[in-house]
Amino acid sequence: MDAVLTDPPYSSGGQSMSARQADPAQKYQSSGVKRRYPPMLGDAKDQRSWTLWCTLWLSECWRLAKEGAPLMVFTDWRQLPALTDAVQAAGWKWLGIVPWDKRSARPQLGRFRQQCEYVVFASKGRLAMHTRACLPGLYEHPVIPAQKVHLTSKPVALMHDLLAIVPPDGVVLDPFMGGGSVGVACVESRRGYIGIELSADYYAISRDRIALAKSSK
Secondary structure, three states, X not given: OOEEEEOOOOOOOOOOHHHHOOOHHHHXXXXXXXXXXXXXXXXXXXXXXXXXXXXXXXXXHHHHOOOOOEEEEEEOOXXXXXXXXXXXXXXXXXXXXXXXXXXXXXXXXXXXXXXXXXXXXXXXXXXOOOOOOOOOOOEEOOOOHHHOOOOOOOOHHHXXXXXXXXXXXXXXXXXXXXXXXXXXXXXHOOXXXXXXXXXXXXXXXXXXXXXXXXXXX
């Protein structure tokens, strides 16, 4: 694999075990939202088991990746410290964090809004250089509700930005396909893509989105 770019379940969104084990639709959606999505799998772990679980799959990604391959994994503010630990425990060289400004978030009276999520950026050994561009340290992309196919959908445009460090003919591994945004961006940028998804519902959604992107080329 030339790169790993993925968005795993965060197992976040709560301060107690009961809150973490609640339906993700309750944790991650504002009240009154009418649109519902297929259930998310694997989102009910406590932080210690989530860190161990991440270390296991990140170790497999490290084994499959080429020397110099970049790793980019999404997370939120709660799991950021745990994920950076897991990335290093799995053998990756941690290179930094790329914030994603969603431009919107739930209002919080008297507090700062949590309108950023984060991409933990690492490499297998020394990062292989595939661009001469000086890339920005953060990206701003809004979440457009009408384009969401997953409870935690990420914009395809954001994935295109992140793929800038992947070789133009590279193959990207995505162990958590979800709604298929990474796959669509890979097809649109003519990169190879290998996606994995446990949920039959989300696999079908991703497959159809990727097929549509291929037919539109």
